[in-house]
Amino acid sequence: MxxxxxxxxxxxxxxxxxxxxxLVAFGGRLSRWLVWIGGTLLIGSALMVSLEVVxxxxxxxxxxxxxxxxxxxxxxxxxxxxxxALFERAHIRVDALYGLFPKGFRFLTDLLGLALLTGFAAIIxxxxxxxxxxxxxxxxxxxxxxxxxxxxxQLPWLFGWLLFVLFGVLLLVAAVARRLRGDGAGAxxxxxxxxxxxxxxxxxx
Amino acid sequence: MLAKTLLILLxxxxxxxxxxxxxxxxxxxxxxLESPMPLHRALGDIVWQTGTDFLLVAIPMFVLLGEILLxxxxxxxxxxxIVKWLAWLPGGLxxxxxxxxxxxxxxxxxxxxxxxxxxxVALPQIRARGYNEPLFLGTIAAGGTLGILxxxxxxxxxxxxxTDTSVPELYLAGFLPGLLLALLFMLVVxxxxxxxxxxxxxxxxxxxIERLAxxxxxxxxxxxFLVVVGSIYAGLATPTEAASLGVVAALALAAANRKLTLExxxxxxxxxxxxxxxxxxxxxxxxxxxxVLSVIGLTRALTDFIxxxxxxxxxTMLLIIALLVVLGCFMETLSMLLTTAPLVTPIVVALGYDxxxxxxxxxxxxxxxxxxPPIGINLYVVQGIRPAGRLNDVxxxxxxFVLAMFAMVALLLIFPQTxxxxxxxxx
Numbered sequence: 045m046x047x048x049x050x051x052x053x054x055x056x057x058x059x060x061x062x063x064x065x066x067l068v069a070f071g072g073r074l075s076r077w078l079v080w081i082g083g084t085l086l087i088g089s090a091l092m093v094s095l096e097v098v099x100x101x102x103x104x105x106x107x108x109x110x111x112x113x114x115x116x117x118x119x120x121x122x123x124x125x126x127x128x129a130l131f132e133r134a135h136i137r138v139d140a141l142y143g144l145f146p147k148g149f150r151f152l153t154d155l156l157g158l159a160l161l162t163g164f165a166a167i168i169x170x171x172x173x174x175x176x177x178x179x180x181x182x183x184x185x186x187x188x189x190x191x192x193x194x195x196x197x198q199l200p201w202l203f204g205w206l207l208f209v210l211f212g213v214l215l216l217v218a219a220v221a222r223r224l225r226g227d228g229a230g231a232x233x234x235x236x237x238x239x240x241x242x243x244x245x246x247x248x249x
Numbered sequence: 250m251l252a253k254t255l256l257i258l259l260x261x262x263x264x265x266x267x268x269x270x271x272x273x274x275x276x277x278x279x280x281x282l283e284s285p286m287p288l289h290r291a292l293g294d295i296v297w298q299t300g301t302d303f304l305l306v307a308i309p310m311f312v313l314l315g316e317i318l319l320x321x322x323x324x325x326x327x328x329x330x331i332v333k334w335l336a337w338l339p340g341g342l343x344x345x346x347x348x349x350x351x352x353x354x355x356x357x358x359x360x361x362x363x364x365x366x367x368x369x370v371a372l373p374q375i376r377a378r379g380y381n382e383p384l385f386l387g388t389i390a391a392g393g394t395l396g397i398l399x400x401x402x403x404x405x406x407x408x409x410x411x412t413d414t415s416v417p418e419l420y421l422a423g424f425l426p427g428l429l430l431a432l433l434f435m436l437v438v439x440x441x442x443x444x445x446x447x448x449x450x451x452x453x454x455x456x457x458i459e460r461l462a463x464x465x466x467x468x469x470x471x472x473x474f475l476v477v478v479g480s481i482y483a484g485l486a487t488p489t490e491a492a493s494l495g496v497v498a499a500l501a502l503a504a505a506n507r508k509l510t511l512e513x514x515x516x517x518x519x520x521x522x523x524x525x526x527x528x529x530x531x532x533x534x535x536x537x538x539x540x541v542l543s544v545i546g547l548t549r550a551l552t553d554f555i556x557x558x559x560x561x562x563x564x565t566m567l568l569i570i571a572l573l574v575v576l577g578c579f580m581e582t583l584s585m586l587l588t589t590a591p592l593v594t595p596i597v598v599a600l601g602y603d604x605x606x607x608x609x610x611x612x613x614x615x616x617x618x619x620x621x622p623p624i625g626i627n628l629y630v631v632q633g634i635r636p637a638g639r640l641n642d643v644x645x646x647x648x649x650f651v652l653a654m655f656a657m658v659a660l661l662l663i664f665p666q667t668x669x670x671x672x673x674x675x676x
Contacts, residue, residue, distance in 0.1 A: 076519070083518025086309055087500075093306075093493035097486050111489075115301035118309060122300060125526035134523045135267040135530060140579045140624050142265045157266045164273040164534070171293030198297070237265065 064218035068131075068234065071211050075128040078204070082121030089114035109190040116197035123204025126165070127211045133238045135161060142237055151223065154235045155216065162212030169205040176202050250547060251554065254279060258588070268584040272534035276541040283545040292537060299536050300529065303489055304410060309525040310492030311403050314473070314499050315357025316517040319366060321503035323469045327352060328370045330466035336453040339446070340438035342374050343388040347438070350392025351431040352467070354399040355474040356495075364393030364630045372634060374450075381448035382638070384441055387646030390627040391434055391653070394616035397582070399427035401477050401495075404586055404615060406488060407532065408608045411539070411587070412594040415605075416488045417481050418676055422605050422668040423612065426657060429667065430613070433653040441649065469502050482675070528583065535587040542591070552596045562600040563662075569593055570614065570658060577618025581626060585618055586611070609668040610661050617654045620647040 089110075096110035129135055137157055142150060178184065179194045186192040215234055222231040257278055261271035280288040299305065318324070328349045335344035346367055353363045368389045375385050397404045400420035409416040442449035477495040480486040486494060503509040542548050555565060573593075576585060590611065597607045619627045622644045632640045660667055 079519055079522040080515065082522055083514075086313060086518070086521070087496070087514075089306065090310060090313070090493040090496040093490055094497045097480070097490045097494060101485055111303040111306075114306050114489075114493075115303050118306045119297065119300035121309070121522065122526055122529045125522035126530060128519075129523050129526035129530075132523055134527045135269060136527060136581055136584065137265045137267050138262050138579070138581060138584070138624070139265055141263050153265045156264065157270065160261075160274055161267045161270040164270045164277075167273075167277070167289060168292050168296055168533075171290065172296060173293075175293035175297060197301075201297070201300070 064214065064221045067214055068218045071127065071214060072131045075125075075131055075207075075211070078124040078207075079128045082124045085117040085121045089117045109188065109192075112186065112188055112190055112192065116192070120197055120200045120204065123201045123208075126204060126208040130161075130208065130211055130215065133235070137237050139237050147228070150236070151228070151231065154232070154237075155219065158212060158216055158219075158235050162209055162216065165205065165212060166209045169202070169209050172198075172202050172205050250283065250545070250550060253282070254547060262580070262584075268581070269530040269534040272531065272538045272588065276534070276538040279545060279547070280541050284541070286544070288541050288544060291540065295537050295540060296533050299533055302410075303487075304406065304416070305489075305529075305532070307401075307406050307489040307492045308403055308528060309521055310489065310496050311357060311401055312524050313517065313521040314477075314492060314495045315362050316520045317496065317499040317503055317513075318353075318356055318470075318473070319362060320508060320513050320517055321469075321499060322506045322508050323466075323502065324349075324353065324366050325370055326466040327470050328367065330463035332453065333455045333460045333463040335435075337455065338435070338439060339442040340435075340449045341378065341380070341453050342371060342450065343380070343385055343438045343442075344435050346371050346385070346388040347392045347395075347431055347434045350389070351395050351399060351427070352470050352474075354396035354427070355401075356470050356477070357396065357401075363396050364389055364627050365634060367392060368631055368634045372636075378450040378453075379447075380450035381441075381445070383642045383646030384438070384448055384649070385450075385646065386631050386635070386643045387648070387650050388434065388438060390620050390625075390631045390643060390647045391650030392431075393627045393630070394619045394654075395427060395431055397616050397619070398423050398430060398609070398612045400424060401488065401492065402612070403528075404582070404612060405608060407583075407586060408590050408611065410532075411535070411591045412604055412608070414608060415676075418605050418672045419608050420478065420481065420488070421672045421675060422609050424671055426609055426613065426661065426668055429660070430616075430654065430657050433656060434650055437649045437653050473498050473502070531583060531587055535591070539591045548592060548595055551592055552599055555596050556599060562602070565600055566597070566602070566662070569597070570610075573611070573614045574617060574621070577614060578621045579624050580618065581624060582615045582618050586615055603665065603669060605672060606661070606665050606668045610658065613654055613657050613661065617651055621651060 092107065092110050093114055096107045099105050099107060142153065145153065176195070176198045179198055184194045186194060219231040219235045222234065254275065258271065258275050261274060262268070277289060328345060331348045331352065332342060332345040335348050336342055338344045350363050350367050353366065371389060374380065375382050396402060400423050402423060405419045405423060406416050408414065409419055473495055476498045477491045480491045480494055481488060500509065503513070558565070560568065573589065576589070594604055594607060598604050619625055622628060628640065628643045628647060632643050
């Protein structure tokens with residue numbers, strides 16, 4: 045897959061309107077970095093869990109807690125990847141009627157969809173925030189032999205959720221800004237439903 | 250309450266609100282309307298507990314396994330190997346399409362990736378050997394759906410999670426029906442090509458020497474399948490551990506083929522995390538919605554409503570199947586699984602059916618959803634990799650395979666042992 049980072053706006057666009065685009069470009073790069081980190085955690089987990097299985101069978105011993113740690117790695121990697129999926133327009137939307145809507149209305153459903161997605165993520169982030177605050181206050185640890193201080197996995201996990209909300213808001217602003225300066229196609233590239241051609245490009249490279 | 254729920258859900262879904270947000274807001278709205286308790290306070294806990302669930306770690310692992318294999322240079326050779334073994338049948342390469350889809354399905358769980366991969370290799374042969382284009386396209390679209398049913402299937406893991414059913418048992422149960430369905434697909438091709446010999450394209454002749462020489466190309470996918478599924482049934486590993494072993498095996502395979510580069514890993518990881526984030530967000534929302542639905546008593550109300558209709562279990566079953574087929578025309582499979590499994594399975598179990606059996610039946614219905622218009626992802630995937638042509642060709646070509654799937658549903662209804670026999674030997 046090519047680096048499909050948005051081109052910066054043309055020079056004649058006033059700086060106030062181009063700023064969201066620059067932030068989107070930055071967000072796209074940042075989310076990609078976070079996905080690489082998450083992927084590394086995941087591959088690391090695969091190696092650790094495999095080692096655990098082999099040790100258990102061959103040496104009848106155990107690393108201990110490989111399942112717990114890979115669970116944390118999974119939660120963190122997923123949370124860090126939500127923004128990437130957002131920039132890649134990968135969060136599934138049913139398009140049974142979408143194609144039949146007039147263009148203006150389609151843009152409204154794009155905005156509504158993104159607003160509801162971001163809103164839902166914001167509620168989760170808020171609840172997650174309260175949970176992490178609790179963890180800090182009580183110095184909570186997992187009730188397993190590892191007794192993991194839960195703050196270690198929960199902090200990056202919360203960070204992922206917050207970033208998801210932040211970038212959702214940013215994309216809303218950037219799409220409206222593009223629309224306002226008459227760049228409907230550009231707005232669609234940010235928050236519209238991906239065409240099948242674009243999806244296949246992603247899946248089969 | 251039932252009507253209200255359905256109305257809100259349909260409105261959100263058909264306004265193209267992202268599926269995860271639709272499920273989440275449906276849960277929040279129902280809580281606001283029906284529950285005296287602030288159920289959303291549980292969201293933090295639900296998201297953390299579900300998000301760290303070791304069973305679900307299998308999802309990114311299986312996706313990663315598929316992504317690595319796609320890039321490890323095994324698929325093309327596997328396809329050519331299968332051609333040598335199956336192309337003598339009436340219908341030639343169309344059997345290789347089904348066969349390699351089945352084999353690919355046995356190593357990873359993604360239908361889109363399967364259809365896209367097999368399609369890219371096979372499509373140029375339509376012109377080159379003069380096949381009937383719609384039927385040929387149909388084999389690719391339908392073959393791609395096998396990944397849902399043949400273990401290791403991610404959808405079966407999700408079904409297991411949502412209905413508290415054992416995943417290894419589901420995997421065993423999916424094995425025979427998956428194989429049977431692949432054979433049914435091939436039967437469709439054979440019958441079609443016996444009736445219209447011109448559809449079958451230029452015959453391909455291969456010798457036993459060529460067949461034996463092609464065997465090494467089949468070892469990698471079969472090896473991965475044995476590592477993943479074998480380790481589960483040998484009692485060595487849980488599904489997640491098996492998936493991790495599969496990832497390590499795929500990495501080793503890619504290294505042996507000199508395809509293991511940082512660049513390749515980057516692409517594999519990006520694809521994996523994009524899919525995982527998308528799936529997980531829907532799962533988290535679905536788990537929250539389930540929680541709300543059970544607290545406000547909707548699951549019970551629905552079961553009471555259906556059982557109160559006074560239908561026999563079989564009639565109810567047929568009604569459910571009909572509803573799911575219709576729903577499948579408009580919904581994407583994952584969303585359909587996550588919204589229907591928790592609601593319908595309690596009804597089915599209350600009627601006296603086995604949840605493992607129903608899981609398999611549901612998978613076959615999800616497969617039809619992948620190739621029934623207007624919303625059938627695999628139709629669009631196949632259309633998308635064609636250089637030119639109308640979408641109608643693909644829809645038309647997929648139709649006989651939808652019938653084969655209905656035949657499979659009938660088989661499961663008449664002979665539940667098709668699914669339950671293998672698990673009964675072990676459990």
